[in-house]
Amino acid sequence: MKEIVVISGKGGTGKTSVMGSFSYLGKSDLVIADCDVDAADLHMLLGPDYQRSEDYYSGELAILDQDKCINCGACLSVCQFDGIQSENGTFRIEAMNCEGCGYCQRVCPTNAIQMETQKVGEWYTSSSKVGSTMVHAKLGVGAENSGRLVAQVKNEARRHAKKEGKEIILIDGSPGIGCAVNSALSGADYVVFVTEPSVSGIHDLKRVTELVKGFSIRSGCIINKCDLNSQMLDELITFMADAGIEHIASIPYDETFTAAMLEGKTLVEYDKGPASQVLIKSWEKIKQFAETEGCLK
Amino acid sequence: MKIAIASGKGGTGKTTLATSLSSHLSETQDVVLVDLDVEEPNSRLFIRGDQTHSQSICKQVPEWTGDCSLCGQCQEICNFNAVIKVGTQIMLFPELCHSCRACSELCPESALPLKPRKIGMLNQIQAGNLIFVESRLEIGEQQAVPLISQTKDYIDNHFDESYIIIYDSPPGTSCPVIEASKDADFVILVTEPTPFGLYDLKLAVEVMRKMKKDFGVVVNRDGLGNNDVLDYCDMETIPVLARISNDRRIAELYAAGELIFSTIPEFKEQLLLLERSLELSTVVDPV
Amino acid sequence: MKYAFTAKGESWDSEIDPRLGRTEFILIYDDKKNELSAYSNSEITQQAHGAGPLTVQKIIDLNPDILITGNGPGKNAAEVMSTSEIKIITGAGDMKIKEALEAYKSDKITG
Known part of the structure; x- marks a missing residue:
């Protein structure tokens, strides 16, 4: 079984559109895992049916029992996160700020504070409209973007891949370099970067490449909007060559991506234009790369 | 006045707007632009100036003195599994530590004193009249929030209320965004008129309402998709502060790391509109 | 010799859980007692x-x-x-517990 992760570092490079097209192209061989759980968009292209949903609990929140509280302020004095607010001599928990460390509970002389596990999201197992199984999640607003939810989505996807005898798990990773991306990369066989030839695109790709290096995973790159700036394109290609990132393909700026999205379709099912052709070839390449034993591993 | 520029979806033009708006405002006022997207900070790519200050940002994490009775209370206290007792050792995992200080302060033998650990760098740059501050998370560090929070402390300690402070926030709807916008007086949500843009905007609006923030929307790449974003804002009575048209020239300038407002008049018009709706103008409009 | 396995179930026919930190079960086989x-x-x-360190701590306490x-491990x-x-032996991800033990004894999987 091979795990292919699609990430971008910078947002707005077309990662989810590319991911959607690959899901469509590989539908009979793969299970999809949407690990971009904070503002997940892939479901809009793949029409999952939310067959099964499960609550996701994570972290704790301090709950203050006003009847037991003697307003001594011990909690306030230890909290590092502005999680305790005092108004006119009484105290309350500011849930948005509470980090869940439980220090206040430990110092409260009257046991007025309890720590409660919170439901912070849901995760789903679906059959997507392209036919393959899709595991995805919705993280509640303001929740900690925990790597565990990502790990859970991936594990469920692995389980299904095994059960259905699918060879590939295609993973949509999140932006940034924090804990969610770390979780998405762990155990992956191949990483596909989707970037653009802009100062920000290059800058973010460099940072996320540092992270991927730490995992010793092979990687390749799709350059979207490749005709945006030729100087930046040269710089990007040089960087990729130096970093050992395979150049999978380049796609010129194309508003068909948006047109397809407006109809809730992946690009390759929307039309057979030049961008679709590039994506079809890219997917073939990626499958090959992922099957070749890694030179970096 | 503190303004946070945020968006649910990444890549909608947050940085374009933040850098342009602050450069424009700095022509007449004292402005500090702060890049709080510490995982992928790229406002700096658009700011030309000299670095005037640089410092490490640390968080306080416990360090074991190696000398205690191994009672194991620290492991029991820590809600984040950052400290465990293994055999005859206390082991610490600083990247899991939230710096709540509980293990350190509650240790009966004071065997876990707090020590600073570097989590990022803060840089300050002077670009004409604009002051720019950014923080960059060290690669391998997993928590953005403590760095964001300390960067805001730095701003509060160095710039008083006479400055307009503009935060370039991280994308998404989770902890880092909340940390970045929680003490802002106003939040600008940048979106694009596509189904992804709308979906993520709705999530961002939910966050802002939960935080009881004043906010408005700027539609970027206007004309690209459909009218659903505008209809949504209308229905929810969310003010649309400006509409930046879908112009390939903007994307090209952005790609090259250029500021857009000085080159494209239509963009500048939208900035002026935004400035007026935020009541930031110092000059009375000659209309 | 005492062996520890990360496992998805509780018997010889259970599969190895490839994850160390988030394994569902830890199985211990003591060949002296055949238990x-x-x-x-x-x-x-x-x-x-922080599941990884905690699971390892638990395994260490079981003393295999x-x-x-x-x-x-991460x-x-x-x-x-x-x-x-x-001693850590990896690569048993697709095997059942009994197969994994055989594979180890015949040097098919190593550290």
């Missing part, structure tokens, strides 16, 4: 962060000589592991 015992790891798999698993788990003498 297989299972320990649930569900409490640790529910942790948001050899650990047979799939993917091997950075933090490896650090905890290094405080013990336990």
